[in-house]
Amino acid sequence: MSNKAYKFRIYPNAEQSILFDKTFGCVRFIYNVMLEDKIKHYKEHGKMLNNTPTQYKSTYVWLKEVDSLALANAQLNLQAAYRNFFGNPKCGFPKFKSKKKSRCSYTTNNQGNNIRIVDNCIKLPKVGFVKINQHRAIPEEYKLKSVTVSKDPDGKYYVSMLFEYENNIQPVQVSEDNILGLDFKASCLYADSNGNFADMPKYYKNSSKRLAKQQKKLSRKTIGSKNYQKEKNKVAKLHKHISNQRKDFLHKKSTEIANQYDLICIEDLSIKEMLQERTYRNYRKSVLDNGWYDFTQMLMYKLNDRGKQLIKIDKSFPSSQICHVCGYINPALKDEKIHKWECPQCGEHNDRDINAAINIRNEGYKIYQAA
Ligand SMILES: [Zn+2]
Numbered sequence: 001m002s003n004k005a006y007k008f009r010i011y012p013n014a015e016q017s018i019l020f021d022k023t024f025g026c027v028r029f030i031y032n033v034m035l036e037d038k039i040k041h042y043k044e045h046g047k048m049l050n051n052t053p054t055q056y057k058s059t060y061v062w063l064k065e066v067d068s069l070a071l072a073n074a075q076l077n078l079q080a081a082y083r084n085f086f087g088n089p090k091c092g093f094p095k096f097k098s099k100k101k102s103r104c105s106y107t108t109n110n111q112g113n114n115i116r117i118v119d120n121c122i123k124l125p126k127v128g129f130v131k132i133n134q135h136r137a138i139p140e141e142y143k144l145k146s147v148t149v150s151k152d153p154d155g156k157y158y159v160s161m162l163f164e165y166e167n168n169i170q171p172v173q174v175s176e177d178n179i180l181g182l183d184f185k186a187s188c189l190y191a192d193s194n195g196n197f198a199d200m201p202k203y204y205k206n207s208s209k210r211l212a213k214q215q216k217k218l219s220r221k222t223i224g225s226k227n228y229q230k231e232k233n234k235v236a237k238l239h240k241h242i243s244n245q246r247k248d249f250l251h252k253k254s255t256e257i258a259n260q261y262d263l264i265c266i267e268d269l270s271i272k273e274m275l276q277e278r279t280y281r282n283y284r285k286s287v288l289d290n291g292w293y294d295f296t297q298m299l300m301y302k303l304n305d306r307g308k309q310l311i312k313i314d315k316s317f318p319s320s321q322i323c324h325v326c327g328y329i330n331p332a333l334k335d336e337k338i339h340k341w342e343c344p345q346c347g348e349h350n351d352r353d354i355n356a357a358i359n360i361r362n363e364g365y366k367i368y369q370a371a
Pocket residue numbers: 323324325326327328343344345346347348
């Protein structure tokens with residue numbers, strides 16, 4: 001069995017936020033009050049006190065308002081910390097959790113499907129259905145073990161979902177001529193090391209054109225008018241349609257190459273970096289549009305399921321500047337406008353994207369062999 005965690009942002013309503021904050025407070029409280037009693041008991045009797053959250057519920061009745069599993073997990077955390085202390089008293093008693101410094105979080109467990117995602121909402125004990133942005137798919141065979149709800153200092157809430165899955169897949173023997181390198185491409189999805197471009201299908205392009213037209217129509221309407229609302233709904237529907245088409249395409253493409261190749265290599269471009277970096281700024285729209293991030297996530301789990309690997313290459317690797325034939329490094333290629341170039345050393349005619357994809361493949365294979 002292996003474990004895997006997925007983190008998603010959630011959007012609680014006002015009432016749910018209050019309950020989350022209350023739970024964070026209760027978890028911190030029960031941890032501290034139980035620790036205090038443990039310390040007292042140890043000082044008096046030199047022994048470990050086995051206390052449970054239930055004992056405190058009659059004195060502090062408000063503890064009953066929050067998820068009891070959250071309290072139980074706080075107890076488990078405390079026990080683990082306290083056992084360390086017993087193993088090595090020199091390290092001192094576990095520390096109390098301060099309101100200011102400690103992280104706002106609690107962990108609850110999935111018992112009999114009491115936690116699940118339905119229609120863009122996650123159902124949590126005591127809290128009910130909370131809106132979730134599930135930006136990546138979770139394989140159906142994964143079993144949900146626990147969920148940690150947390151709040152960042154900026155007030156945003158997240159869930160980290162821990163899954164368990166059976167990992168009895170035999171790793172595939174990688175054959176050198178069955179490795180694919182992908183170079184992210186803003187205008188389509190990618191160029192590959194075999195000289196192919198993964199272009200969005202025609203139907204997708206058609207609906208994108210339709211969307212542009214529809215948006216133009218919308219811009220001519222008076223904001224707030226009946227017609228404006230009507231056109232706005234049409235645009236929203238089309239957006240949804242396009243997003244479904246894109247997801248479909250990404251699934252088909254990722255399944256196709258995950259089936260075909262033993263090893264796939266890509267550059268390690270995170271969405272965040274791509275959106276921040278100046279050189280990628282012109283990619284901005286495409287990154288969001290063409291679903292590169294979703295695609296790499298799909299690839300990763302599909303390859304894993306087949307005993308295969310996705311190798312990510314550090315983005316500092318100059319994949320577009322190296323001639324894949326002779327290894328000559330051509331700094332002129334930093335200029336992204338150059339699409340075709342002739343290698344001054346060996347004379348090879350290179351296509352920018354395909355050459356980069358080949359370099360990514362070769363570098364990825366090196367990393368694979370070294371591991
Ligand atoms: Zn060359």
